[in-house]
Amino acid sequence: xxxxxxxxxxxxxxxxxxxxxxxxxxxxxxxxxxxxxxxxxxxxxxxxxxxxxxxxxxxxxxxxxxxxxxxxxxxxxxxxxxxxxxxxxxxxxxxxxxxxxxxxxxxxxxxxxxxxxxxxxxxxxxxxxxxxxxxxxxxxxxxxxxxxxxxxxxxxxxxxxxxxxxxxxxxxxxxxxxxxxxxxxxxxxxxxxxxxxxxxxxxxxxxxxxxxxxxxxxxxxxxxxxxxxxxxxxxxxxxxxxxxxxxxxxxxxxxxxxxxxxxxxxxxxxxxxxxxxxxxxxxxxxxxxxxxxxxxxxxxxxxxxxxxx
Amino acid sequence: xxxxxxxxxxxxxxxxxxxxxxxxxxxxxxxxxxxxxxxxxxxxxxxxxxxxxxxxxxxxxxxxxxxxxxxxxxxxxxxxxxxxxxxxxxxxxxxxxxxxxxxxxxxxxxxxxxxxxxxxxxxxxxxxxxxxxxxxxxxxxxxxxxxxxxxxxxxxxxxxxxxxxxxxxxxxxxxxxxxxxxxxxxxxxxxxxxxxxxxxxxxxxxxxxxxxxxxxxxxxxxxxxxxxxxxxxxxxxxxxxxxxxxxxxxxxxxxxxxxxxxxxxxxxxxxxxxxxxxxxxxxxxxxxxxxxxxxxxxxxxxxxxxxxxxxxxxxxxxxxxxxxxxxxxxxxxxxxxxxxxxxxxxxxxxxxxxxxxxxxxxxxx
Numbered sequence: 001x002x003x004x005x006x007x008x009x010x011x012x013x014x015x016x017x018x019x020x021x022x023x024x025x026x027x028x029x030x031x032x033x034x035x036x037x038x039x040x041x042x043x044x045x046x047x048x049x050x051x052x053x054x055x056x057x058x059x060x061x062x063x064x065x066x067x068x069x070x071x072x073x074x075x076x077x078x079x080x081x082x083x084x085x086x087x088x089x090x091x092x093x094x095x096x097x098x099x100x101x102x103x104x105x106x107x108x109x110x111x112x113x114x115x116x117x118x119x120x121x122x123x124x125x126x127x128x129x130x131x132x133x134x135x136x137x138x139x140x141x142x143x144x145x146x147x148x149x150x151x152x153x154x155x156x157x158x159x160x161x162x163x164x165x166x167x168x169x170x171x172x173x174x175x176x177x178x179x180x181x182x183x184x185x186x187x188x189x190x191x192x193x194x195x196x197x198x199x200x201x202x203x204x205x206x207x208x209x210x211x212x213x214x215x216x217x218x219x220x221x222x223x224x225x226x227x228x229x230x231x232x233x234x235x236x237x238x239x240x241x242x243x244x245x246x247x248x249x250x251x252x253x254x255x256x257x258x259x260x261x262x263x264x265x266x267x268x269x270x271x272x273x274x275x276x277x278x279x280x281x282x283x284x285x286x287x288x289x290x291x292x293x294x295x296x297x298x299x300x301x302x303x304x305x306x307x308x309x
Numbered sequence: 310x311x312x313x314x315x316x317x318x319x320x321x322x323x324x325x326x327x328x329x330x331x332x333x334x335x336x337x338x339x340x341x342x343x344x345x346x347x348x349x350x351x352x353x354x355x356x357x358x359x360x361x362x363x364x365x366x367x368x369x370x371x372x373x374x375x376x377x378x379x380x381x382x383x384x385x386x387x388x389x390x391x392x393x394x395x396x397x398x399x400x401x402x403x404x405x406x407x408x409x410x411x412x413x414x415x416x417x418x419x420x421x422x423x424x425x426x427x428x429x430x431x432x433x434x435x436x437x438x439x440x441x442x443x444x445x446x447x448x449x450x451x452x453x454x455x456x457x458x459x460x461x462x463x464x465x466x467x468x469x470x471x472x473x474x475x476x477x478x479x480x481x482x483x484x485x486x487x488x489x490x491x492x493x494x495x496x497x498x499x500x501x502x503x504x505x506x507x508x509x510x511x512x513x514x515x516x517x518x519x520x521x522x523x524x525x526x527x528x529x530x531x532x533x534x535x536x537x538x539x540x541x542x543x544x545x546x547x548x549x550x551x552x553x554x555x556x557x558x559x560x561x562x563x564x565x566x567x568x569x570x571x572x573x574x575x576x577x578x579x580x581x582x583x584x585x586x587x588x589x590x591x592x593x594x595x596x597x598x599x600x601x602x603x604x605x606x607x608x609x610x611x612x613x614x615x616x617x618x619x620x621x622x623x624x625x626x627x628x629x630x631x632x633x634x635x636x637x638x639x640x641x642x643x644x645x646x647x648x649x650x651x652x653x654x655x656x657x658x659x660x661x662x663x664x665x666x667x668x669x670x671x672x673x674x
Contacts, residue, residue, distance in 0.1 A: 204395035211360060211382045211389045212409035213460060222408075226399045 038286075045280035066280035085264060085281075092261035093288060096244040099182045103190040103239050104232065106183065111194035112224065116203060127195075134188055142181050142252035149177035149253070173255045181253040186242045190235035197231025198224060230306035233296050237307070241289045261285060311338035311495040312386060312463035314359060318368035321354045328354040330520040331368070336498060336513075338463075341490050343499040343507040345544065346517030347672070352500045353468060355517075359498065360389045360466050372464060387464040388457035392472060394449055396441045402452055403428070403437035409460040427455040430489070447478050454489060464496045471506060483509050504544045508532065516540045518672070534576050535664060538588050543672035547590040548635040551668070554585045562665045564589045567631035571607045573665035586668040593624065595662040596637035598645075598654060605657025611635065613652040627654070 005011065011019040045066055050059045070089075073082030114123045133141065148154045149171035156168040171177045201224060209219040225232070250260030265285070268278035297304065314336040321329040329351040336342045344352040357363040358370055361382035370377045377385060388409075397405050404411075406427050407420035415423075421437075428434050431451035436444070444452065450470060457465055467486075471479045487510050490497045501507050507514045508528045515525045516539070524536040535541035542549065552566030562575045564587055573589040581587055599605060611627035614634075618624075622638040623645055629635060637656060639645050648654065 202393070202395065204391045204393055205397065207362060207382070208389070208391055208395035208397075209408070209412075211362075211387075212412065212456070213383045214408070214412040215383065218412050222411075223397060 041279040041282060044276050045283050047276050049274045049276040066277040067284075069277060070281060070284060088259045088264055089261050089284070091258075092244060095179070095182070096240055099179065099243045100190075100236050100240045102179075102183050103187055104194075104236060107187065107190040107194050107235070111191055112198050112220075115195050115199040116201070116206065130188060130191060138185060139248045139252065141184070142249045145177055145181045145184070146172070146252055149180070172253065175253075175255050175258055178250060178253040178255070178258070178260075181249045182243050182246060185246060185249050186239045189238040189242065193231040193234040193238070194228060195231075197228040197234075201227045229300050230302050233300050233302045234307040237293045237296055240292050244289060244292075245285060312373040313338045313371075314464055314496060314498065315371040315374070316355070316358075316368065317371065319355070319358060319365045319370060320367040321351070321358055321363060322366040327351075327520045329358070329365075332520075332522055334515055334522060334525055336496060338496055339494055341487065341497045341499065341510055341512045343501060343511040343514040344517055345501055345504055345507040345514050347502055347543065350517040351520040352502075352517050354520075356389070356466050356468055356498065356500050359464070360387050361385045386462055387466055388460065388462035389466045390453050390457050390468065390470045392468045392470060394453040394470060396449060396453055396456070398441050400441070401437065402433070402439050402441065402444070405441065405452055406437075406455045406459050408456065413460070423459060424455075427459060430458070430492070431455045446474050447482060450474065450482055451485075454486070458489075458493060462495065464498060465490075467497065467499045469501050469503075472501075472503070479506075486510060508544075514544075516544060518543070533664075535590070535666070536576060536578060538590075538666050538669045539672050541588075541590045541664065541666065541671075545592060546636065547592050548596075548637075549671060550589040550591065550633070552587060552589065554581050554583050554587050554665075557581065557583060561660060562587070562589075564665055568609065568629040568633060571609070571663065572660040573663040574660055575665050579666055581665065581667060587665050588668055588671075589663055589665045591635075591658050591663045593636045593638040594622075595658050596635075596656045597658065598639065598643075599657045603657060606660040607658050607663070609656045609658070611637075611654050611656055613648055613650050613654065615650055616648070 006016060014022065046062050046064070048059060048061055048063050048065065050057070054060060069082065070085055071082060073079055073085070110126075114126050118126060136144075146153070150156070151168045151170065151172070153171070155171070156165075159165045160168065169176075205223050205227070206219055209223045210216075214222070245262055246260065247262045247266060250263055254260060254263075261281070262285070265278050265281045268274045268281060296302075297307070316332050316334050319329060319332045320327060332351075332355060344355060346352050354363060358365050359372075359377075361377065361380060361384070364378055372386060382389070397408065400408070403421065403424040406424045407415075410420045410423060424437060425434070428437055431454060433448060433451060433455075436448070441449065441452070453470065471482050471486075474482060483506060486497075490510075499507070499510065511528055513525060513527050514531055516523045516531060518539050524531055524540045526534075531540060532544055535544065535547075538549065541547045550564065550566050550568065550571060552564040552571075554562055555565040555570060556563040557575070560575045560577065562573050562581055564571050564573055566589070571589050575581055596609075597603070597605065599608075609629065611629060613625055613627045616623055616625045618641075619638075621641055623641060624636060624638050625645075625648065626634060626636055
C-alpha cells in the first residue's frame, strides 16, 4: 500500500516529505475541522436537548422538534407560526442580499479603476489603503462605526455643530449603522475577486469595443462584466455567506429591537444552553448559504471551477 | 466609400519624449498605405492618433478634411484591427462581426443578414455560431477583418495583424488583404515592421525612424531610390561602402573607398559635393559574378568567407580588401558549386543599381 502510494505522480512531483505534509494537512483540515463538527452538529440538531450526563439515556431520542420550533414556535405559543424567528431569518437573508448587491455596486467601479485605469503606483496605493483598515479586527471596526453613528456620535455632533440638523439622526435605531457596518465588514472579499477578474481582461478588448462604436456603459455590459462574471459570483457568494453569518457587527451595531439570525443561534447555544436547537438553526443557515451559491452559479451560468480560479 | 487621411505636422509627446515628431503625410482615399519602421519608431502611436485613442500633442489629424481633435474612437469613421485581433472570446463569430451594429441599435435580423454577407466576403459561410477559440489562426484573422468592416468604415487601420501567423499563412493573408481592400475600396492604413509585408501590399509606404518619417513613396521608389541611409538599410538588405565623393557627372557620382572607386547614382533630392563623406549602397541581388562578355560599371574584389542556402537563392558572405564585409545572393538556377570559403572572386555591379547618399545613421547600426 505504502509503495503503491509513493509511486503516484503527486508524490514523484513534490517529493515524499512535502506530499505527506500536504496529505496530512488536507485530511486533518477536512475531516477534523469540517466534516466531523458538521456531522456532529447535524446529529445534535435532531436530538432532544438533554444535559451531557443524560446523553444516551432514555430522554435522549431523535426528534424534529427543533426544526418544528423554527417554523411553528413553541408548543405553548398561540401563534400558528414562529413569526419572530422566521422574521429574523427572512430579514437576515433579505438584508444580506441587499448588502451583497450594495457591495457589488460599490466595488465594481473601484475594482475597474484600479485594474484598468489607474497607473501602477496609484493602483498600489489604493490597494494598500483598502487593506490597512482591515489590519484592525472586525469588532473594533464595528465599535469605531458605532462611535461615528451614535446619537451623540461624531457625525451627529458635527452636523448639529454646523447647524445642518437640530436633532440627532437615529442611525443606530434605524439600523443605518448596521447596514453600513455589514457592507464595510467584508468589502475586501468582494473587491479582490472582482479586481482579479477585471485585471485579467485584455485592455485591447475594451479598446476594440470602443473603436467599434460602443459607449462605455455598453462596453461594461457586453465585454467587462461577462469577462468578470466568475469574480462577481465568487465575491457575491463570499460576501453573502459571511454577512448572513456575521455576529460581531450586528451585536455592536444593530438597534436594540432588531436581531440578526446568528445572534439567535448564539442565544440558543450560549444563553439558553440548548445546543440542539442552536445546531438546528445553524444547519438551516448552512442550507440557505448552499442554496444561494447554487442559485448564483445557475443564474450566472458559472461553474464551480471558474469561481475558485 | 473611402476617405482621405491627412496628418498635418503631427507630434505626440509623452513627457519630454517625442513618440512622433512633426509628421506630415496625405493618404489618398482608397489607397493601401503602410507605415514601416522598427519597433518603437512611433508607427503605432500614429495609428492611435488616427483612430482616436491618442490625440496629437501638436498638429492635426484630418479625415475627409475634418479635424478629428477630441473626437473619440467610437465616433470616427475608422476601424482598427488590433495586433492580437482582440476578438471577443465570449461571443460567437457572428456576434463578434455584428457587434458594431448591435451597439448602434440595428435589429437582430438585419445584424444577422450583414454578418452573413461579411462571412461570405471572408469565405467563412456557415461558421457564424462558432466560438472564437474554435477557429484557426487564419480564420480569426478574417473574422477580425469582417468585424472591422461591418460598420462600413471609410478607413481601416491595421496594427501588424499578421505578425502572429506562420510564414505560409502570412503570405496568403497578404494577398487576401489586398484583394479585400480592392473589393471594399476603402482606405487601408497598415502598420508593420516587416518590409516584405509593406512592399507586397501597399500602394505607397512611409518609412519611419525615431518618430519621424524618413521617406514616403511608392514601394519600388523607396526600395530603389532610398532617401536616407536608414531607409536604404531598413527596407531590404544593402551593403554600405563608405568613402568620399571624388567626381560628379550629372547624377553619376564616383566615390573613393579603401576598396577602390565606384560609380553610383545620386538621388536628385540628396545633392552631394566633391569631398563629402558619403555611402554608396549596393544590394546583395545587384552583385553579379561576371560571365564572358559582361561589362559592369563597377568591379569589386571579394574573398568568400561563408555561404548559406536559402532555396531560391544562395547567400554568400565575403570580405573586401579593407576587411569590410558584404553579402551577395546568386539565384539557385546558376551553378555556384565551385565557390566555397576562401575563393577569391571578381564581382560586378551597375551604377544604376547603386545609390549614393550623404553619410548618416544606418538601420543596422
